[in-house]
Amino acid sequence: MPLKERFKLRIYGDPILRRKTEEIKEFNDSLSSLVERMIKVMFEKDGIGLAAPQVGISKRIAVVLKDNEPKVLINPTVVEASTDMVEEKEGCLSFPEIYEVIKRPRWVKVKAFDLDGKEYLIEGEGLLARALLHEIDHLDGKLIIDYLSPARRAIIKSKMRKLWAK
Ligand code: NI
Helix, strand or coil: CCHHHHCCCCCCCCHHHHCCCECCCCCCHHHHHHHHHHHHHHHHCCCCEEEHHHHCCCECEEEEEECCEEEEEEEEEEEEECCCEEEEEEEECCEEEEEEEEEEECEEEEEEECCCCCEEEEEEECHHHHHHHHHHHHHCCCCHHHHCCHHHHHHHHHHHHHHHHC
């Protein structure tokens, strides 16, 4: 399969989005170029985050924008989250043109590895916290639709079915 096609953005209904991802054990050049391509896709699609399954790669890799700079999150885990929750509209590149109100912690602290295999902490509030939690959800096969009521879920499923039929 050509590289470009392999990197096609996956939308809801693609089974890869539900698969649990594999941990990264080797920090090498192929990982770096993979991440580089993910960052490119994130910028091209105007996203503030992207998880590897969204480009067809079932591995624990995500990128998020922090102060307009891409941050690389390898094998990320949530270390701490505020009990204080906020409801905001949230979108996902895998659900084109869909924005839903989702309740998430206001603040979060995440542990991850960088491209050199060095562990680091990243914390954020507001939009950054939301992006971090959203991308880590992707790595566990969890999607925004899972936070919604059965009625909302049915509406979105039907919208997505129409999109697939196009
Ligand atoms: Ni998403």
